[in-house]
Amino acid sequence: MQNHRTGQSPLKSTLLAQLCAKSRLRESRILIAILLSMLGMGNTPSAHALPAFARKYGLRCSACHESWPMLNYFGQKFKDNGYQLMNDRDAPIWQNASYWPITLRMTPFWSRESVNKLAVDSAPTGEQKITTTGFNLGGLDILTMGTLEKNFSFQLVPSSDETGAFHFEAVNVRFDNLLHSPWLNVKVGKFELDTFISEKRGLTLSGSGGEYQLFHFIPVGDGNIFGQVGDNQLGAEWMGHSDNDRTRLSAAVFSSTDGNVDVPYGQNSYSAFFAGSQAFSAGKLGVQRIGGYAMYGVAPTTYLTSGGVPIPGSGIGNKSFSRVGFEGLFYLGQHLDFQVFTQHGSDDAWFGACYGDIITGTCDPTTQNNTTGILPAGARKPTWNGAFVETHYVYSPQLTIFQRSEWIRMSQQAFATNPSNLGDIDNYVVGYRYNPFMTSRAGFAFHNEYSWIRQRGTSPVTATDLSSNSLMLGFDFDF
Amino acid sequence: MRSTLHISVRRLGLLILAFPLAAVAQQTHADFAARIGMESHIGNVTGHAKNAQYDYRRYCVGCHGERGDGMGENFPWIDPKPRDFQLGIFKCRSTPTGTLPTDQDLSDTIARGIDRSNMPSWNTFTLQQKADLVAWVKHFSPRWASEKPGTPIQIPPEPAVTAERLKNGREIFAKVQCWKCHGVTGEANGPSAATLQDDLGRPIAPFNFTEGSPKCGSSDADLYRIFMTGLDGTPMPSFADNIKPDEAWDLVFYLKSLEPKKSKEREIATKLQLKPVDTTPPGQQ
Numbered sequence: 001m002q003n004h005r006t007g008q009s010p011l012k013s014t015l016l017a018q019l020c021a022k023s024r025l026r027e028s029r030i031l032i033a034i035l036l037s038m039l040g041m042g043n044t045p046s047a048h049a050l051p052a053f054a055r056k057y058g059l060r061c062s063a064c065h066e067s068w069p070m071l072n073y074f075g076q077k078f079k080d081n082g083y084q085l086m087n088d089r090d091a092p093i094w095q096n097a098s099y100w101p102i103t104l105r106m107t108p109f110w111s112r113e114s115v116n117k118l119a120v121d122s123a124p125t126g127e128q129k130i131t132t133t134g135f136n137l138g139g140l141d142i143l144t145m146g147t148l149e150k151n152f153s154f155q156l157v158p159s160s161d162e163t164g165a166f167h168f169e170a171v172n173v174r175f176d177n178l179l180h181s182p183w184l185n186v187k188v189g190k191f192e193l194d195t196f197i198s199e200k201r202g203l204t205l206s207g208s209g210g211e212y213q214l215f216h217f218i219p220v221g222d223g224n225i226f227g228q229v230g231d232n233q234l235g236a237e238w239m240g241h242s243d244n245d246r247t248r249l250s251a252a253v254f255s256s257t258d259g260n261v262d263v264p265y266g267q268n269s270y271s272a273f274f275a276g277s278q279a280f281s282a283g284k285l286g287v288q289r290i291g292g293y294a295m296y297g298v299a300p301t302t303y304l305t306s307g308g309v310p311i312p313g314s315g316i317g318n319k320s321f322s323r324v325g326f327e328g329l330f331y332l333g334q335h336l337d338f339q340v341f342t343q344h345g346s347d348d349a350w351f352g353a354c355y356g357d358i359i360t361g362t363c364d365p366t367t368q369n370n371t372t373g374i375l376p377a378g379a380r381k382p383t384w385n386g387a388f389v390e391t392h393y394v395y396s397p398q399l400t401i402f403q404r405s406e407w408i409r410m411s412q413q414a415f416a417t418n419p420s421n422l423g424d425i426d427n428y429v430v431g432y433r434y435n436p437f438m439t440s441r442a443g444f445a446f447h448n449e450y451s452w453i454r455q456r457g458t459s460p461v462t463a464t465d466l467s468s469n470s471l472m473l474g475f476d477f478d479f
Numbered sequence: 480m481r482s483t484l485h486i487s488v489r490r491l492g493l494l495i496l497a498f499p500l501a502a503v504a505q506q507t508h509a510d511f512a513a514r515i516g517m518e519s520h521i522g523n524v525t526g527h528a529k530n531a532q533y534d535y536r537r538y539c540v541g542c543h544g545e546r547g548d549g550m551g552e553n554f555p556w557i558d559p560k561p562r563d564f565q566l567g568i569f570k571c572r573s574t575p576t577g578t579l580p581t582d583q584d585l586s587d588t589i590a591r592g593i594d595r596s597n598m599p600s601w602n603t604f605t606l607q608q609k610a611d612l613v614a615w616v617k618h619f620s621p622r623w624a625s626e627k628p629g630t631p632i633q634i635p636p637e638p639a640v641t642a643e644r645l646k647n648g649r650e651i652f653a654k655v656q657c658w659k660c661h662g663v664t665g666e667a668n669g670p671s672a673a674t675l676q677d678d679l680g681r682p683i684a685p686f687n688f689t690e691g692s693p694k695c696g697s698s699d700a701d702l703y704r705i706f707m708t709g710l711d712g713t714p715m716p717s718f719a720d721n722i723k724p725d726e727a728w729d730l731v732f733y734l735k736s737l738e739p740k741k742s743k744e745r746e747i748a749t750k751l752q753l754k755p756v757d758t759t760p761p762g763q764q
Contacts (some may be wrong), residue, residue, distance in 0.1 A: 058553040058597045062537040073603045074538070085599040087592060088691055244602050281605045334533045397537045439552055440541045 048157075048200050049478055050103045050143050053078075054440040056095060057085060061443050062397035066337065067433055068443050068478065069201040070392070073279065073287050076196060077245035082153040082176030082185065083145055091150040101146030107138030107447070109474025113207050116467045117459035126461035137162045138205065138474070141169070151176045155191070168261075170232050183240030190234045190259055194250040194275040195293055197327045197339050199230045203392070203402050207470035209429030209451025212388060213406050214325075214343045219382040220423035220458060221414060223356030223363040224347045226256040226271065226299040227321045233259050233271070246279040248291070256299040264359050266315035271297025277327070286331030295323040301355040301370040310358050310365045317370050319348035319355075339390040345383065349375055352382040352414025382414040386425075398435040404428070424456040433476070443478035506546065506565050506619065514624060519582040519613040526582070526610025528618040534608055535615050542597060547619030557597045560681060567620030568678065570710040571695035576717035578629025579622060585613040587696075594692040632707050634700050635724050640732045645747050648733025651726050653756040655718055660685035663755035665737035678712045685715075688737040702731045 049069035054061055061068045064075030071079065084090040092099070114131040122128075139162045145155045152175060159169040172189025176182075192200050199212045215230025235254025241247060256269035277291025300315025325343040332338075350356070353376045358365040388406035395401065408425040431449030454467035519526035535543075544551040547564035554560060562569070571588045572580035586609045592600035604612070617623040638644065652658065660675060662668040665688030677683045686693055695705055706727050709717030722730065736748035 057599070058542060058557050059599070060537070060541040063541075074601070077603055085592075087599060088595050089597065283605070284607055287603070287605060396533070441552075 048143060048145075048198075049105070049443060050101075050145055051440075051442045051478055052101045052103045052143070052146065053083065054442075056099060056101070056146070057089060058440050060397075060438055060440045061435070062438055065201075066392060067203060067394060067397070067400035067402075067435075068445070070203055071198065071201055073245070073289075077241075080185070080239065080241045080245050080248065081182070082147065082151060082174050084147060084151070084153070084176065090147055092147055093149070101144055103141075103143040103478060105141040105143060105476070105478045107205065107474055107476050108135070109138060109205075109447070109472050110135050111207065111473070112471040114469050117462070117464065119460040127459055140164075151178075155189075181240075182243055185239045185241075187237045187239065188235075190232050191237060191252075192232050193229055193252065193273045193293075193295070194237065194239060194248075195229065195327055195341075196248070196275075196277055196289060196291060196329065197341050197390075200232075203390075203400065203433060204404060204429050204431065204449060204451070205447055205474070205476070206429065206431070206449040206451045206472040208453040208468050209404065209427065209431075209449060209470065212341065212404075213408055213425050213427050213453070214341060214386045214388060217343075217345065217384065217386065217408055217425070219347065219352065219384065219410060219414060220418075220455075221354050222347055222351050222382055223301075223354040223358070223368065224299060224321050224351035225258050225357045225360075225362055226265075226269075226297055227295060227323055227345065227347065228258060229273075229293070229295060229323055229343075231259045233257075233273075234261065235270075237273075246287075247277075249276045250274070256297050262312070264312040265357070266298075266300035266318060267313065269297075269299050269315065269318055271295060271299075282331075285333060286337075288331060289329045290326070291328070292326045293324065297321055299351075299356055301350045303358060303365070303369055305365070305369065308366060310369065312359055315359075317350075317373075319350045321345075321347045321351060335394050337392050337394070339392075340387070341390075342385075342387040344385050347382050347414075349379040349381050349414065353379040378415050378417070380412060380414055380416070382410065383412040384408055384410045384423075388427075398438050399432065401432045403430045419457050422457040425453065427451070427453040431472075443476070445476040445478075447474050447476045448472065506548075506621070508546075510621065511546070511618060514618040514621075517614045517618040517623060519585070519610050519617065521582050521586050521606065521610045521613065524606045524610045526607070526612070526614040528611070528614040531608075531611035531615035534604075534612055538601065539612070547616070553597065559596050559683070560679075561597070563679075564616050564619035566712075567622030568712040570712060572629070572708050572711065573631035573704060574629030574708060575632060575719065576709040576711055579626055581628045581631060582610070582613050582617075584628075585616055586610065589613070591696060593694045594697075595694065632704065632719070634703055634707075635728075637699055637703075637731075638725070638728055640743055640747065642747050642751055644729045645732050645736060645744060645751065645753065647726065648729035648731070648736075649753060649756060651722060651730045652733050653758070655721055657730075658756055658758055660714065661688065663758060665689055665734065675714045677714070683713055688734055689739055699728075699731050699735070702734060703727050706730060 049065055064071060064078055066072045078085060088094060112133045116129050117127040118130050119126060120128040140160045142158045147153045154173050155170050157170040158166050160166045168190060170190050172187050172191045174185065174187040176185045178184040192198065199215050204210050212230060216228045218225065233254040234257060235252055237250055237252035239250040252273045254271055255263055256271045257263060257265050273295045275291060275293040277289050279287050279289040282288050298318035298320050300317055301319050302315065302317030303310035304314040305311060323343055323345045325341065328340040330338045350370060354363045354368050355370045357363055358369055386408035388404055390404040391402060393401045406427040410423055413420060413422060429449060429451040434446045435444060449472045452469040454465055456465050457463050459466040515529050517528040540551055542551045542553045542561035543549055543564060549561040549563040551561060567579060569580045572584050574580055589609050589612060590600065590602045592598050659669045659671045667685045667687035672685050675683050675685060693701065693705060695701055707717060707719045709715055732744050735742050735744040
């Protein structure tokens with residue numbers, strides 16, 4: 001329901017628009033982009049919680065979701081088995097013929113959005129705080145997932161933003177338990193990368209807190225949009241797990257296109273993603289899970305042009321990037337759990353100098369096409385570290401109170417002349433979800449949330465700290 | 480409207496048929512509260528009913544209902560119907576027919592799930608979760624307050640499968656008339672199959688040995704246990720008084736030969752060209 005093509009938050013898309021391509025965009029266009037971003041307050045990621053499965057198996061949402069859409073251990077196992085309980089009810093041939101594996105999710109809400117510094121013509125400093133309130137929509141997800149036959153399953157998720165513009169968030173087929181082994185499962189298409197902490201199944205929805213910043217972080221002025229862990233990617237994945245799903249491993253290879261179709265970037269640019277985790281029982285505390293991930297990829301920095309315009313799919317001059325980190329899901333009894341996610345990120349110096357994506361305008365196609373092979377003077381690899389902790393107090397399966405605190409710190413700027421904290425992010429979210437009823441047919445939640453985010457040194461005119469906050473009061477429908 | 484009425488009439492009919500059992504098992508919240516201290520003991524783990532309320536509500540209540548009577552929201556839509564815990568009658572036991580199962584039996588059922596039903600395998604639960612849920616299940620029925628579980632039956636070591644044992648198993652299959660429900664080829668198409676009802680008067684199908692897994696486990700020992708304990712609440716009786724342990728193993732081997740998957744039993748049966756049992760009454764053959 002957000003800008004799924006880039007997976008960027010309004011604040012971040014604003015920053016990228018302002019800073020990476022600052023020199024080439026007119027101020028009026030920036031302002032329009034900012035206002036559009038603000039009005040796109042619903043920052044709800046396309047979230048996966050499927051009452052269609054509940055209806056198929058007669059299980060309540062709470063059986064698979066800690067609080068929907070966040071999966072619990074049972075739900076994770078169900079997903080890893082290819083949306084199967086591994087009993088005779090899995091294949092659709094055993095279902096009532098009228099069963100249709102489709103779920104609709106929509107989120108109408110009221111919100112208050114405030115950004116502290118926006119470029120405004122009439123403001124004495126050129127910047128002004130803007131606050132707006134109003135009713136809005138978070139778009140629509142049409143979630144279809146299910147089995148075609150035992151061990152053959154599919155996922156198709158057309159998703160619209162709040163304007164009704166649709167795109168395919170996920171399209172894939174998967175083959176599970178090949179050779180009767182849970183260690184041999186293959187998925188092909190557009191899919192979510194296999195972090196068990198899933199942004200697609202995250203609980204937060206508001207404009208400044210709906211996303212995990214680390215899943216989409218791009219340093220200020222950087223031209224690499226391809227390393228976003230949170231964006232669904234186009235490729236193939238092998239995944240294996242133990243019978244009880246305590247041990248999970250996966251490896252994926254995909255085109256470096258950030259999930260965009262028609263291979264619009266490099267001629268031969270691929271990325272890989274590896275993940276592994278182990279769950280263990282900690283007595284009365286519950287089942288804990290720890291794991292790690294690594295993403296390594298290359299993406300182009302040089303494009304052929306026609307009339308000065310870069311030709312999609314002509315990119316060469318691949319440069320590398322990487323993202324590595326740990327993740328953990330820790331339970332302290334039945335009611336309290338913590339999700340912890342860390343990341344160390346690194347981009348090639350060319351990306352840091354804003355070479356890379358000149359197809360969709362992240363970088364300037366006239367000045368930032370690497371045709372000379374000469375790196376701008378002083379350019380370095382931008383690197384950063386970050387972490388978030390998300391806490392859920394699950395009072396009952398119907399009421400969950402949550403918070404997330406997230407921090408990203410640059411450890412090396414692309415240019416030594418940049419302030420050392422340029423682009424650092426602090427993000428805090430708090431809220432609750434209350435399901436007035438819970439059945440095995442549909443999901444409905446009152447969702448109230450407040451979030452605040454600050455990025456250092458990125459205000460459009462004075463290059464001081466840019467912050468925004470959101471208050472969201474909404475309803476989450478899932479049928 | 481018509482379908483709603485139809486369902487209501489069916490439910491009413493079931494209630495009338497089940498009246499003798501339901502009357503015994505009619506439970507109030509006060510009864511449950513009195514048994515909230517129920518415990519279970521599985522290995523060295525002690526389960527407490529009061530600690531399972533959260534998990535029961537999260538995972539189980541949609542089928543088994545708030546009062547454990549199997550009347551959760553899914554009751555009208557699923558078949559077989561969810562277990563009514565208030566009756567204290569369970570299919571999958573290691574204990575003789577008519578007795579209560581052990582805590583381990585109930586825990587095993589939770590972990591294994593029940594094939595050909597809506598009960599999935601909950602093997603993601605910790606031992607403590609299962610133990611607590613077992614105690615919670617027990618607290619629904621007054622039987623646990625006044626009776627002790629039966630003593631688990633002894634299962635002798637499994638002998639080696641031979642042609643003689645397989646042929647003997649076929650004889651026992653005929654003698655105790657397994658075919659009447661399960662059919663001569665094990666395909667659940669015996670002459671009585673269509674008439675079977677459980678103790679609550681609901682139609683129930685016999686197990687088809689040519690597909691799926693038995694509800695209470697699919698190992699050889701599980702099959703042996705099922706003959707000797709019966710599946711309480713269903714027409715499947717215990718044969719503990721009718722067949723000897725050695726004969727029960729022979730019957731296990733014969734039944735395994737009916738399953739389509741590759742097995743030593745099937746291999747021997749093919750070599751022997753073993754034919755389905757002859758059900759023609761004596762004198763008419």
